[in-house]
Amino acid sequence: MTTIRRRDLLLASVLIIAIWQTAAWLIHRPILPSPLMVLFVFWRDVKSGELPGHFLVSLWRVVAGTALAILTAAPAGLVLGQSKRVNRLFSPVIYLLYPIPKVVFVPIILLFFGIGDAAKIVIIFLILFFQILVLVRDQAASLRPELIQSVRSLGAGRRALFRYVYLPASLPAILTALRQSVGTAVAVLYIAELFATTKGLGYYIYFEGSTLLDYPAMYAGVVAMSLLGLGMYFTVDRLERWLCPWQFTN
Amino acid sequence: MITVEALTFHYQATPVFEDFNWQVQKGNSWAVLGPSGCGKSTLLALLAGLRFPSAGKIRINGETLLRPRPHTGLILQDYGLLPWATVRQNAGLGLKVRNFYGADGIHAPRDHAPDQSVDPWLERLGLSAMADKYPAQLSGGQRQRTAIARTLALQPDLLLMDEPFSSLDAPTRESLQTLTQELAAEQGLTLVLVTHSIEEAALLGRQILLLHEPPNRATIVIENPGAGRPGTRESGEYLGLCRDLRQRLEMDPARAAWT
Numbered sequence: 001m002t003t004i005r006r007r008d009l010l011l012a013s014v015l016i017i018a019i020w021q022t023a024a025w026l027i028h029r030p031i032l033p034s035p036l037m038v039l040f041v042f043w044r045d046v047k048s049g050e051l052p053g054h055f056l057v058s059l060w061r062v063v064a065g066t067a068l069a070i071l072t073a074a075p076a077g078l079v080l081g082q083s084k085r086v087n088r089l090f091s092p093v094i095y096l097l098y099p100i101p102k103v104v105f106v107p108i109i110l111l112f113f114g115i116g117d118a119a120k121i122v123i124i125f126l127i128l129f130f131q132i133l134v135l136v137r138d139q140a141a142s143l144r145p146e147l148i149q150s151v152r153s154l155g156a157g158r159r160a161l162f163r164y165v166y167l168p169a170s171l172p173a174i175l176t177a178l179r180q181s182v183g184t185a186v187a188v189l190y191i192a193e194l195f196a197t198t199k200g201l202g203y204y205i206y207f208e209g210s211t212l213l214d215y216p217a218m219y220a221g222v223v224a225m226s227l228l229g230l231g232m233y234f235t236v237d238r239l240e241r242w243l244c245p246w247q248f249t250n
Numbered sequence: 251m252i253t254v255e256a257l258t259f260h261y262q263a264t265p266v267f268e269d270f271n272w273q274v275q276k277g278n279s280w281a282v283l284g285p286s287g288c289g290k291s292t293l294l295a296l297l298a299g300l301r302f303p304s305a306g307k308i309r310i311n312g313e314t315l316l317r318p319r320p321h322t323g324l325i326l327q328d329y330g331l332l333p334w335a336t337v338r339q340n341a342g343l344g345l346k347v348r349n350f351y352g353a354d355g356i357h358a359p360r361d362h363a364p365d366q367s368v369d370p371w372l373e374r375l376g377l378s379a380m381a382d383k384y385p386a387q388l389s390g391g392q393r394q395r396t397a398i399a400r401t402l403a404l405q406p407d408l409l410l411m412d413e414p415f416s417s418l419d420a421p422t423r424e425s426l427q428t429l430t431q432e433l434a435a436e437q438g439l440t441l442v443l444v445t446h447s448i449e450e451a452a453l454l455g456r457q458i459l460l461l462h463e464p465p466n467r468a469t470i471v472i473e474n475p476g477a478g479r480p481g482t483r484e485s486g487e488y489l490g491l492c493r494d495l496r497q498r499l500e501m502d503p504a505r506a507a508w509t
Binding site: 152153160164165169246 | 323
């Protein structure tokens with residue numbers, strides 16, 4: 001796994017802002033405000049408490065959906081990965097459901113769960129559930145029988161195997177699934193927050209842009225949503241380094 | 251120490267063992283020699299309590315084997331280490347498993363003391379300098395030393411080894427063979443080592459059990475009192491035994507399968 005240096009990240013950020021600034025100068029229309037102006041509005045709405053309020057609502061939805069997905073998909077994946085028979089039973093179902101873009105379920109979930117947080121949390125849960133399920137299942141199934149046998153020969157029964165083999169083996173799979181899907185989860189959260197809610201960053205972006213036509217505020221919302229996605233991604237990255245240090249040795 | 255009585259075992263229609271009898275005395279070093287598919291790894295899995303006879307019995311110290319026994323150590327060719335754990339953590343895994351269950355007499359012996367350290371074993375096996383490394387950062391020989399440390403930390407009285415050195419280069423293999431002899435003598439272990447290498451069997455087995463293409467019914471044992479003496483590798487006795495073993499294996503009707 002490659003490590004990106006902090007200085008390079010900073011340089012890349014400066015580069016992206018520079019491109020944005022240049023584009024703003026060239027296009028010179030209200031639909032593309034300069035980064036400085038957006039920063040100003042961002043800070044204004046942060047101080048007023050409006051943006052943090054929406055941010056926290058979105059964050060809560062993502063974190064709750066993710067936690068729910070890990071708590072259900074990881075054990076299910078472990079069971080499937082450990083038992084060939086159970087896996088044979090369920091794998092056709094998973095095979096059919098896994099590739100469906102879960103975003104198409106948004107209208108249906110809204111019908112069932114209505115307005116409020118539940119629908120949004122369920123959508124994020126659905127996206128992450130299948131991703132985690134499949135990766136944990138494959139990881140658990142790929143553990144070599146020799147490894148299991150040699151740990152059993154040390155006296156390990158089912159519980160100890162779970163604690164010392166299956167659980168640590170599934171951690172990297174969970175984190176990989178999260179790294180691959182938090183971006184999608186935040187994107188779909190945005191879509192879900194366009195409907196039937198007055199809270200969350202998706203709503204804020206939509207409302208500022210389409211109703212109030214306050215473009216700098218809309219951009220501030222986009223920045224906040226990007227920070228949410230990046231924050232989730234960095235957190236997963238950090239967790240991976242902390243929980244799976246053996247993956248970073250060469 | 252080990253009594254195999256009228257053992258029959260099969261995966262499919264043809265039995266691997268049929269009415270097979272064998273006895274291992276305490277403190278002896280045995281090599282089990284035979285071609286691929288002769289059932290030698292199966293025999294070891296049966297002795298380890300990881301598989302169970304279709305008929306007959308395996309008794310260790312008089313007790314019928316019904317599950318893996320806390321005082322039996324098992325070392326496999328490879329893949330036995332947890333990739334996410336350091337050398338120290340891997341070597342300490344058996345002790346951790348015992349602490350996890352407590353001294354229940356099933357997973358851990360009744361006299362298990364929870365506060366044991368693996369550090370003396372890392373020291374003895376020359377692993378102290380790499381205690382914080384992960385298996386992927388080690389050589390094959392160091393990995394196998396870690397597996398040995400993990401097993402010996404549990405103070406076994408019976409050590410089962412399945413092709414433990416076959417993936418290693420020649421010098422590493424020889425040094426680990428010598429180390430195994432030293433440790434077995436030092437700890438008073440009963441050793442059963444499964445191998446397809448004639449030289450290894452002649453070197454480590456004070457008694458050699460020959461297995462052939464299944465079904466195995468007869469117990470063919472070759473005495474090898476010279477095993478384990480210093481300088482064995484160069485002795486005429488050793489070379490003669492290797493020749494003899496090779497001939498016996500070639501007499502096997504299944505020698506076509508012999509690689």
